[in-house]
Amino acid sequence: MTTKSHKKYALKGAIAMIPLSVAVIPWGLLAGSYAIDSGLSPLESQALSTILFAGSAQLVITGMLKAGAGMVTMLLTTLFITSRHFLYSVSMRDRISPLSLKWRLILGFLLTDELFAICGNQSKDRFNTWYALGAGLSFYLCWNIATLVGIVAGSYLPILSELGLEFAVAATFIALVVPAIKDSPTLIAVLVALFLSVGLHLLNIEGALMLSSLGGMLAGFAAEKVKGSQL
Template sequence: MCQAEVVQYSNSNEKVRAFFKGAAASIPLTVAVLPWGLLTGSLAIEAGFDPLQSQGLSAIIFAGAVQLAIMGMIQAGVGFGSILISVLLITSRHFLYSMVMRNNISPLPLRWRLALGFLLTDELFAIANPGQLKRFDRWYALGGGLCFYFGWNLATLGGIIAGESIENLDALGLDFAIAATFIALVIPTVRNASVLVCVLTAMVASVICEVMHIQAGLLISAPLAMLAGFAYTRATGKGEH
């Protein structure tokens, strides 16, 4: 596992500066995800949730893909057990994020582990993972995580308000923000051939699944991509350690 040196501070001013530095690093990703948040809030209203329930999804669950899946499954009358299994599968990538960051976060006090664990998203991992930073900074990570959290919830609130007053908000193409956000997260991580193999495999597999109308495209393409990257690394011996 990657382990970055943990930053130590001598005074509170340094902590505040690190916090706002993390928030600033998160702002571009927060802005990019605003259309997705607007869409999520409006779709929650269309799905029959009241404004408080709609906002609660973002405040408590804090996972756009999961929120969209839950709304669709509830509308379809899917059982609670099936919803839980689907949520577990959709968010399984966060277990990988947790494994990468475990060595840096596990020594922290419980309040820090709980806070950073809750705030750990694709976006936070992109700016604060040990492979990205030479030194792990909990205040930097906290600032980035909270910035994204409040941005997501404000966007959801905007979508809730718009969903009650503007019909067919989903027809504006806001869902493109979902793809755009993940493209922006993935491209900077392509630093060696094994990662490129993973990305290309996932892209091809997901397109094939979409063309063939296979609903489990994500569950198929993700493991295939990881296996392809692992196989390339073993075959060439050029992986990162």
């Protein structure tokens, strides 16, 4: 392909990512302001988005930091929350493995829920590395800019964290999860995780997020096994 073709595909990827990039802006604002509220410096707050680049993990970790959690607990929590990216990478292995190490590292770093939603279902013949790069890089830039604005706003507007921006987290994941519910095992996994997360949170049980996620995965696995045995 020519350089012009590369730019064309990258632009198409960036355009395809625009709705999800816009949806994540309130989340980025919240992540930036929440990090400042948790006692991190502006540089440390921005580094979370630049290096970690994991919205849900950033919000959870900053909350744990504010609560005085230990380093080991925070690392294990981050590992568990981001473990779904391992499943994403396995799902896309047939398209990514033939690429050079440089491309695998770049796309691996940019792989998020949103990028997987855009490129995860593309066939091997349809998948284009420059399209994925344009989508992932545009989302990365949007996330970091939104975080920066949140950091600045959080430094001067202490009430920013009280504006209900955290709903953007739930709204974004709902938009990603609902289209993926295409069979009964997936539906069961989602419902079990939903009810467990709410129930365990109401009971003030520590690790409610991890337990509900594990419960949802086990329920979906069991439902898949039952469904397979009936065929």
